[in-house]
Amino acid sequence: MTTPRRRAAAAIVAIAACAMTATLAGCGQDGGAPGGATTQSSQKTETGKPVQNRKLPTLDELKTQVDQETKQGIDSLDQEFQALKQKVSTYDQFVAATGDVQAFYAKVTSTTDELGVTMRERALDYANVVLSSGKPWADKYDNIDEMYDRIYDDAGSEIFDGIYDGVLKTAFNELYDGVVKSGFDMAGDYQQWSDVSSEEYERWSEASSDVYQSISDFRSDVYKFYSDIKGRILAKDKERVQEKIDDFTEKVDKVRQDVQSQQ
Template sequence: MMMKKPLALILAAAMALTLAACGNTADSNSDGNASGSSENAAEQQKGKEDASGTAGTVASLDELNEKVAADVDGSITSMTQTYESLVAKTSTYDDYVSNIDSVEAFYDGVLSSTEDLCVRLREYSIEYAEFILASDASRGDKYDDMDELYDNVYEDAGSAIFDDVYDGVLSDAFDAFYSGVVSDGYDLASYGEWSDISSQEYDRWSDAKSDVYDVWSDFRSDVYNLYSDMRSEIFAEDWDRAEEKLEDFRNDVETMKSA
C-alpha cells in the first residue's frame, strides 16, 4: 500500500507534463493560424488595392480643366484656320465654282471635327468623375467638386462649340459663300447654272449646321445626365451605384467610338 502513493504522484506529474505539452502545441497552432489568417487578409487587401489601380491620368482638377480648355481651343482654331484658308482662295464666284470640292470637304471636316471633339469631351467627363470618386475628399467636397465637370465641360466647352462653330465659323461660311460669292454669280452665270449651285450650297451649309447642332445637343445632354447622376449618388453616398452609372456611361462612349 505504501508503494501506491509515490506511484500516484509520478503518474500525476506525467499527466501534468503531457497536458502542458498539448497546451503549448495548441497555442502554437493557434498562433500560427492567427498569423496565417492575418497574412492572407493582408495579401487579399493588397490584391484589392493593386486591382483597383488609380483613377484618371491627371494630378488635379485644375490640370484637367487646362486639358479640356486646350483641346477645345485647339480644335476650334483648326476649324477656323481651315475656313479662313478656304475663303482666301474663293474670293469670286468663279473661284467658288472651281473649289466646290474643297467647300464640301470643309463642311464635312467641321462636322467630323465637332463629333470627335464631343467624344473627347465625354471622355474628359469620365476623368472628372473618376478623379472625384477616387479622392479622399468628404462627401460634401466631392458633391461640390462635380461642379468642375459642369462648369468646364458642359458650360464652357459647350458654349464654345455653339458660339464659335455652330454660330461662328458656320455662320461666317453662310455669309462668305451662299450670301457672298455664290450670290454674286446671279449676274455672272446663266440662271440655271447659278440656281443649281446656289441651291446646292445652301443644302450643304444647312445640313452641316443641322448635323453640328445635333452632335452638340447630344453631347450636352449626355454630359449633363452624367453630372446629375454622379451628384445624386454622391449625395446619397451610394458609391457602388455611382460606379455602375459611370461604367454605363463609359460603355456608351466606347460604343460611340467604335460606331
C-alpha cells in the first residue's frame, strides 16, 4: 500500500522532473539561446538548406566582420582601377584597351552587387544574434538598432562614398575627363575621337546608374527588414519575428541567385 509519505515524495520528484524539463527546453524564457551559444539559424546556405547548429557571432564580432568586408570590397576596386591606369595612361593605349575598360566597369558593378548581398546577409545575422541573446524584449528592441546603424547607415554610406562617389568619380576624372579628353588634339580623326569619347561616357554612366541602384536597393531592403523586425520585437511577437526573418532569408536567396546569374 502506498503511504501518504510516499505519495508526497513521488509528487515532489515529478515536480522536480517537470521543472528540469522546462529549464532544458527553455520554457518561460523571454528569448532564445544565450548570447554566443550554438543555435539553429533561420539562414540558409547557397544550396537553400538550413544552417544547422551555427554558432552566432557576438555583436562586436559582427561589427568587425562588416567593417572588414566593406573595406575589402572597396579596396579591391581601388586596386582594379590602379591596375587599369597602368594600361591606359595615354589616349592610344586607351583605344587599344577598351575591352579592359569595359571589364573594369563590369567588375565595379558586380562587386557592388555582391557587397549588397553580403550586407543583406549580415542584417540577417544581426537579427539572429539579437533574438538569440536571451535578453529581455526591451534590450532586444534597443540592440536591433545595431542593424540599422552598422548596415544601413555606416556600411551603406561607406559603400556609396567608396564606390559611387569614390572609384567611379575617379574613373570619370582620370579616364573620360583625362586620358580620353587629351586625345582630342592627338587624334587625326575627329569622328573617331568623338565616338571613343561618347562610348566611354556611356560606359561610365551605365555603371554609375547600376551602382547607384544596387546600393539603393540593398539599403532599402535592409531598412524595411529592420523596421519590420523592430515593430514585431516591440509587440513581443516571437512567432511574427521569425516569420519576418524567414521571409527576408528567402528574399536574400533570390537576390543572391539573380546576382550570380548575371556574372
